[in-house]
Amino acid sequence: MNIEEFLYHEARLLDTHRLEAWLDLYTDDATYWVPLEQGQQDALETSSIIHDDRTLLELRVKQARHPRAHARLPLARTVHQVGNIMVLSEQYGEVRVASTLTLVEFRAERQRVWGALVEHHLRRDGETFRIAHKRVELVNSEGEIDGVAILF
Amino acid sequence: MGAFERQTLAALVQPDRVHRSLYADPALFDLEMERLFGRAWLVLGHESQLKAPGDYFTARMGREPVIVVKKSPVEIAVLVNRCVHRGTTVCPEGRGNAERFVCPYHGWSYDRAGVLQAVPFADGYDREKLPRGLKVVPRVAAYRGFIFASLSPSGESLESFLGQAKASFDDFVDRAPGGELEVAGGVFRHAYNGNWKLMLENHLDGAHPAWVHASSVAVARAAPEPGRPGEEHYFDIAVRQMRQNGAPDSVWEGTGMRATPRGHGIMGDYHDDSRLVAGMGNPAFDEYRRALADRVGREEADRILGVTLWNTVIYPSCSFMSQFRQLRILQPLAVDRTAVHTYSFRMPQAPPSMFRDTVAFSNVVNGTGSWVLTDDLEVYERIQRGFASGAVEWAQIGRGFGRDAAEPDGLRGATGTSEVYIRAQMRAWLDYMAE
Numbered sequence: 001m002n003i004e005e006f007l008y009h010e011a012r013l014l015d016t017h018r019l020e021a022w023l024d025l026y027t028d029d030a031t032y033w034v035p036l037e038q039g040q041q042d043a044l045e046t047s048s049i050i051h052d053d054r055t056l057l058e059l060r061v062k063q064a065r066h067p068r069a070h071a072r073l074p075l076a077r078t079v080h081q082v083g084n085i086m087v088l089s090e091q092y093g094e095v096r097v098a099s100t101l102t103l104v105e106f107r108a109e110r111q112r113v114w115g116a117l118v119e120h121h122l123r124r125d126g127e128t129f130r131i132a133h134k135r136v137e138l139v140n141s142e143g144e145i146d147g148v149a150i151l152f
Numbered sequence: 153m154g155a156f157e158r159q160t161l162a163a164l165v166q167p168d169r170v171h172r173s174l175y176a177d178p179a180l181f182d183l184e185m186e187r188l189f190g191r192a193w194l195v196l197g198h199e200s201q202l203k204a205p206g207d208y209f210t211a212r213m214g215r216e217p218v219i220v221v222k223k224s225p226v227e228i229a230v231l232v233n234r235c236v237h238r239g240t241t242v243c244p245e246g247r248g249n250a251e252r253f254v255c256p257y258h259g260w261s262y263d264r265a266g267v268l269q270a271v272p273f274a275d276g277y278d279r280e281k282l283p284r285g286l287k288v289v290p291r292v293a294a295y296r297g298f299i300f301a302s303l304s305p306s307g308e309s310l311e312s313f314l315g316q317a318k319a320s321f322d323d324f325v326d327r328a329p330g331g332e333l334e335v336a337g338g339v340f341r342h343a344y345n346g347n348w349k350l351m352l353e354n355h356l357d358g359a360h361p362a363w364v365h366a367s368s369v370a371v372a373r374a375a376p377e378p379g380r381p382g383e384e385h386y387f388d389i390a391v392r393q394m395r396q397n398g399a400p401d402s403v404w405e406g407t408g409m410r411a412t413p414r415g416h417g418i419m420g421d422y423h424d425d426s427r428l429v430a431g432m433g434n435p436a437f438d439e440y441r442r443a444l445a446d447r448v449g450r451e452e453a454d455r456i457l458g459v460t461l462w463n464t465v466i467y468p469s470c471s472f473m474s475q476f477r478q479l480r481i482l483q484p485l486a487v488d489r490t491a492v493h494t495y496s497f498r499m500p501q502a503p504p505s506m507f508r509d510t511v512a513f514s515n516v517v518n519g520t521g522s523w524v525l526t527d528d529l530e531v532y533e534r535i536q537r538g539f540a541s542g543a544v545e546w547a548q549i550g551r552g553f554g555r556d557a558a559e560p561d562g563l564r565g566a567t568g569t570s571e572v573y574i575r576a577q578m579r580a581w582l583d584y585m586a587e
Contacts, residue, residue, distance in 0.1 A: 034521060036338045036340065036519075036520075037338050040338075044386075044508045044511060045336070045337055045498075045504070045507055045508060045511055046337050046338045046511065047337050047338040047340060047496060047511050047514050047515055047519060048515055048519070048521075049340075049515075049519060049520050049521040050515070050519075050521040051515055053386060053387070055375065055376060055385070055387065056387050056516075059371040059372070059374070059375055059523075060371075060523065062370075062371045062374060063367045063368060063370075063371045063523055066366070066367035066370055066371065068363070068366040068367050069367035069527070070364065070367070070527045070530040070531060070534075071526040071527050071529065071530035072367070072526075108533070142341070143341065144341045144342065144343045144491045145341070145342060145343065145520055146342065146343055146344060146345070146529065147342060147344065147520060147521075147522075147525060147526040147529040147530070148520050148521040148526065149521075149526045149530075
């Protein structure tokens with residue numbers, strides 16, 4: 001699987017609600033980050049819309065499967081449209097990949113559109129990759145936005 | 153507004169039930185903006201957001217866009233953000249520092265006190281008839297560093313308005329060594345399709361977590377056990393709080409639930425997890441305890457840290473957690489649409505790890521992508537859909553009714569899950585609306 005195919009694969013897993021398989025793409029030391037502020041560099045002393053290590057990410061997926069997860073029942077239907085894929089650098093066994101995400105979300109008679117600049121840090125794993133870090137910089141992260149109960 | 157005479161309004165707010173129109177009628181919402189948000193003291197922010205003269209941030213008072221500005225080294229002004237010429241907002245939303253507020257439309261400019269200083273093509277006007285400047289919000293006051301304003305030129309003092317809720321702000325500030333607090337760590341801005349009251353009613357509701365937060369309680373229980381003191385995981389504080397939401401009914405019944413005549417509500421005596429708030433055994437917390445004791449003495453430090461207040465609601469626009477240094481300000485946008493801004497506070501003289509806990513707590517519990525908040529928002533929206541239906545006219549607020557105990561400045565619920573705080577909010581609502 002090349003980088004492009006891998007990113008499409010990740011998007012496909014999310015769009016088909018195969019969340020456990022999606023989680024398996026992440027390394028044990030992975031971080032998944034949706035910053036609150038544009039260009040945010042710090043995740044410990046500045047809030048984030050999501051800032052999960054692998055443990056929290058796993059709990060997030062578990063919550064989505066809980067029979068009384070009101071905001072996630074049913075899960076929103078989504079299309080993750082990944083584009084503008086560019087390799088930024090490759091060193092220490094990690095490939096930094098930039099992409100853009102256009103996401104259409106539908107749930108409870110409401111359709112929302114999201115846009116984001118995305119960066120993946122990928123580690124080669126045999127014929128495929130695993131994700132060591134994902135950063136999703138939403139264009140409206142600083143706006144007054146309704147609750148976020150999806151994964152980007 | 154002749155349709156809403158006192159009697160009509162009073163009929164909507166009965167001692168143990170409330171009419172759905174308070175949540176769903178746009179005409180009542182318009183009246184609330186005028187009579188309630190146009191009269192009450194509203195929390196706008198904190199003095200740490202305005203350090204130097206000219207520092208400003210924008211806010212909203214009901215529907216009024218305002219600029220909160222440090223007009224001199226010692227004085228704060230609140231100006232209506234609307235050019236007196238053609239109505240433009242003179243200042244974009246956000247914060248910054250300005251010598252003058254210059255309207256982008258025709259260049260009318262105002263100084264930090266809102267006084268009109270320059271008008272291009274001024275010869276075209278009769279100077280005597282030009283307005284003096286931006287409309288100044290008539291009353292501004294601060295309590296322990298928290299900035300309030302009222303659009304009404306007269307009314308009770310801020311301290312009288314706050315009543316016993318002052319103690320919650322005292323708790324907020326007293327916990328900070330040297331009394332120093334600053335807004336830090338970014339501002340969450342979320343919104344929901346529901347009436348503004350729904351948030352205030354929810355924040356003191358000890359009967360909802362077992363149901364609304366069942367999913368986050370369940371996953372928190374499945375999380376790795378919190379680390380030993382000083383070796384906590386990044387997420388422990390959040391896991392502890394989510395587990396706390398699953399406390400048995402007896403814990404919720406045992407909380408202290410008090411409400412003031414102005415509709416403020418105070419939940420106390422809640423926590424049974426001594427490491428969540430008191431940080432027992434944590435080296436950073438021990439350092440913090442020492443920093444506090446160095447300034448106020450050990451006895452006073454112990455007293456301060458022994459206070460067990462949880463959520464406080466300042467009616468009609470604010471809710472805060474003094475122990476976790478989180479403050480939320482709501483802004484009604486429409487009868488069925490509300491925005492909420494969530495602030496975190498740093499104690500500059502406490503160990504940095506304590507602020508990291510505040511940030512982690514905020515992300516997981518109060519943030520826009522939170523595991524906890526998102527379920528609350530889902531329920532607010534479902535309430536709003538229910539209240540849009542006219543098939544059933546009333547909502548119940550009678551839990552514990554008839555057993556409220558009168559106190560010097562308000563009421564105390566017989567148990568922690570008493571809806572006394574909603575009844576107090578409704579009584580305050582009627583007082584403002586029918587005044």
